[in-house]
Amino acid sequence: MSSREKILSAIRSLTLEAKVLPEIPNFSNSGDLVERFTQAISGNKGEVLSKGEFEEWFSAAGFSKVISLSAQFSELATLSLPEDPHALKTLEVAILEGQFGVAENGAIWLEDTQLGLRALPFATEHLVIVLDRNLLEDTMHQGYEKIAATHSGFGLFLAGPSKTADIEQSLVIGAQGAKSLRVVLV
Amino acid sequence: MTHPESAAEFLKDSQKAKWHDETLWFVRDKRDKVSKGIPEWEQLRELASSIKDNVLANLADYLEEFERNATKNGIIVHWATDSEAHNKLVLEILQKQDCTAVVKSKSILTEECHLNSYLEKHSVEVVDTDLGERIVQFLKQPPSHIVLPAIHLKKGEISELFHEKLHTEKGNEDPTYLTQAARVHLREKFFAAKVAITGVNFGIAETGEFVVCTNEGNADMGVHLAQVHIACMGIEKILPRRKDLGVFLRLLARSATGQPITNYNSHFRNPSPGKEIHIILVDNGRTAQLAREKFRNSLKCIRCGACMNTCPIYRRSGGFSYNSTVPGPIGSILSPGLDLKKHSSLPFASTLCGSCTDVCPVKINIHEQLYEWRQEVTKTQGDFAKGLSMKLANGIFKSPLAYKISGSLMRNALKSLPNSLIYHPLNIWGKNRNLPDAPKESFQQWYRKNRS
Ligand code: SF4
Numbered sequence: 155m156s157s158r159e160k161i162l163s164a165i166r167s168l169t170l171e172a173k174v175l176p177e178i179p180n181f182s183n184s185g186d187l188v189e190r191f192t193q194a195i196s197g198n199k200g201e202v203l204s205k206g207e208f209e210e211w212f213s214a215a216g217f218s219k220v221i222s223l224s225a226q227f228s229e230l231a232t233l234s235l236p237e238d239p240h241a242l243k244t245l246e247v248a249i250l251e252g253q254f255g256v257a258e259n260g261a262i263w264l265e266d267t268q269l270g271l272r273a274l275p276f277a278t279e280h281l282v283i284v285l286d287r288n289l290l291e292d293t294m295h296q297g298y299e300k301i302a303a304t305h306s307g308f309g310l311f312l313a314g315p316s317k318t319a320d321i322e323q324s325l326v327i328g329a330q331g332a333k334s335l336r337v338v339l340v
Numbered sequence: 341m342t343h344p345e346s347a348a349e350f351l352k353d354s355q356k357a358k359w360h361d362e363t364l365w366f367v368r369d370k371r372d373k374v375s376k377g378i379p380e381w382e383q384l385r386e387l388a389s390s391i392k393d394n395v396l397a398n399l400a401d402y403l404e405e406f407e408r409n410a411t412k413n414g415i416i417v418h419w420a421t422d423s424e425a426h427n428k429l430v431l432e433i434l435q436k437q438d439c440t441a442v443v444k445s446k447s448i449l450t451e452e453c454h455l456n457s458y459l460e461k462h463s464v465e466v467v468d469t470d471l472g473e474r475i476v477q478f479l480k481q482p483p484s485h486i487v488l489p490a491i492h493l494k495k496g497e498i499s500e501l502f503h504e505k506l507h508t509e510k511g512n513e514d515p516t517y518l519t520q521a522a523r524v525h526l527r528e529k530f531f532a533a534k535v536a537i538t539g540v541n542f543g544i545a546e547t548g549e550f551v552v553c554t555n556e557g558n559a560d561m562g563v564h565l566a567q568v569h570i571a572c573m574g575i576e577k578i579l580p581r582r583k584d585l586g587v588f589l590r591l592l593a594r595s596a597t598g599q600p601i602t603n604y605n606s607h608f609r610n611p612s613p614g615k616e617i618h619i620i621l622v623d624n625g626r627t628a629q630l631a632r633e634k635f636r637n638s639l640k641c642i643r644c645g646a647c648m649n650t651c652p653i654y655r656r657s658g659g660f661s662y663n664s665t666v667p668g669p670i671g672s673i674l675s676p677g678l679d680l681k682k683h684s685s686l687p688f689a690s691t692l693c694g695s696c697t698d699v700c701p702v703k704i705n706i707h708e709q710l711y712e713w714r715q716e717v718t719k720t721q722g723d724f725a726k727g728l729s730m731k732l733a734n735g736i737f738k739s740p741l742a743y744k745i746s747g748s749l750m751r752n753a754l755k756s757l758p759n760s761l762i763y764h765p766l767n768i769w770g771k772n773r774n775l776p777d778a779p780k781e782s783f784q785q786w787y788r789k790n791r792s
Pocket of ligand 1: 644
């Protein structure tokens with residue numbers, strides 16, 4: 155008997171009482187979506203910026219290796235998307251467009267179409283996500299409602315920069331992935 | 341060594357033990373605060389618990405549905421009855437790729453299977469890429485906590501270790517500095533690895549996708565740079581529908597560390613063009629646990645670690661004292677199912693205060709199952725259980741402090757609780773500091789429920 159058959163028949167040999175799969179109520183919270191989203195992102199150690207604030211930060215920093223997949227900021231790119239993700243090793247900034255955000259926790263949904271390369275939001279040193287302020291959902295339930303039927307080859311709820319507290323529980327931003335997250339609400 | 345003996349070892353460094361206790365309590369406290377911000381918190385726990393009940397009642401069907409959909413998406417599905425079969429499958433995939441160095445993100449399942457030592461025996465270098473896991477790997481230790489693998493270490497020890505392994509400045513204990521050094525080291529490994537291994541938080545039957553959650557982004561750094569992704573998943577990790585993730589992702593990080601969500605929640609449905617995703621569905625004792633009616637719902641566990649952070653015994657005895665891959669209250673009901681003789685002292689490593697049950701996001705009746713395991717141990721190893729009882733009696737009456745603190749608790753308990761509760765090795769925890777004070781409320785709840 156194969157491992158597969160062994161496992162499945164071991165389970166099927168048991169008499170297991172039937173249990174109903176519950177429906178999930180459409181929970182919603184009160185409060186202004188933009189305000190809650192902004193608070194959540196800063197709690198996750200990211201930052202929410204206006205278009206102007208972002209442009210100011212960007213030009214002051216003077217980056218030389220920038221990939222932008224955002225139509226609104228395409229002129230900021232200095233590099234085009236490579237074919238091999240290993241070429242992202244020294245990338246300074248990636249600018250992406252988020253599909254929608256979730257107010258309760260700051261999570262932003264991205265899929266292959268927004269990412270170009272799946273490694274992009276992780277390998278880059280700084281990550282910028284451009285998000286339409288009208289595309290905020292209340293909780294994760296509405297978030298999943300929205301993507302219920304889409305086939306995402308790779309999809310990601312991203313809520314902040316790479317972080318760790320593995321050394322004596324001291325929070326450090328910039329573990330293995332992106333060292334910062336800036337969300338530009340437009 | 342039994343749990344009380346190892347716990348006594350841990351308590352020898354009293355300063356560190358105190359720090360450990362307080363730090364985990366702090367994490368528990370963050371969990372309380374953030375959960376209070378969600379009005380429907382209790383409803384979510386109830387939902388999560390019922391969804392998992394449904395999963396366990398239909399596990400074979402869901403596994404087949406998952407396999408069917410994942411295969412349709414181009415994911416290669418494997419099955420492993422035990423750790424040996426699992427390890428062999430991983431090695432075969434690596435050998436096919438001529439891969440001799442692999443990066444691995446946090447996976448308690450691969451710890452359970454002792455994958456690292458198996459691969460190393462076959463000349464494959466394994467690099468654990470979660471910072472805490474890398475630290476304990478350097479020390480040739482297992483993780484001492486399922487969410488906070490290096491919680492038993494102080495920054496001075498990590499600084500010394502990194503000085504030796506990563507050539508950081510001697511004496512520099514700054515966590516930011518040390519983390520940056522690890523970042524540079526690990527990024528080299530990510531960019532060089534052909535194959536990346538991850539665990540799985542949730543597998544979705546309806547879509548055939550699976551979800552991996554991290555804060556560091558290390559799982560994604562590994563898999564998106566590698567040619568081949570191997571995901572190792574316990575068969576109980578299935579959820580029926582994509583929308584069930586809404587419930588579980590709202591609970592997981594809040595319960596684990598008190599944050600509203602992990603920063604990276606990656607959904608893998610099909611491989612990138614030209615790449616491969618393998619998923620290994622592992623039993624390793626899970627179907628046996630499913631067959632034990634009293635212990636079945638321990639399989640609902642989503643490995644958030646909340647029961648450890650809140651447990652007065654775990655906080656004061658350290659993860660290693662359990663000598664089990666999953667330590668703490670949940671480990672103490674999972675591990676006896678794998679090897680009752682080896683883990684027979686674990687069901688006694690509890691005050692049965694019920695705090696674990698109170699915080700568990702999937703509402704596992706942990707403390708009741710601990711009680712049930714005590715009955716099993718007593719049945720099969722009467723003398724051993726008696727030995728533990730003696731330790732308790734000695735300690736309680738010899739240590740005035742322990743007696744005072746636990747006095748009223750014990751007085752009530754002596755009147756109306758079963759022997760196995762009275763005879764727990766309290767003396768060990770009372771050894772050099774007081775007994776648990778916080779879970780008063782939960783104890784009362786438990787007491788009320790069980791008095792009759
Ligand atoms: S038993 Fe419950 S509280 Fe403990 S790790 Fe599992 S899910 Fe978390």
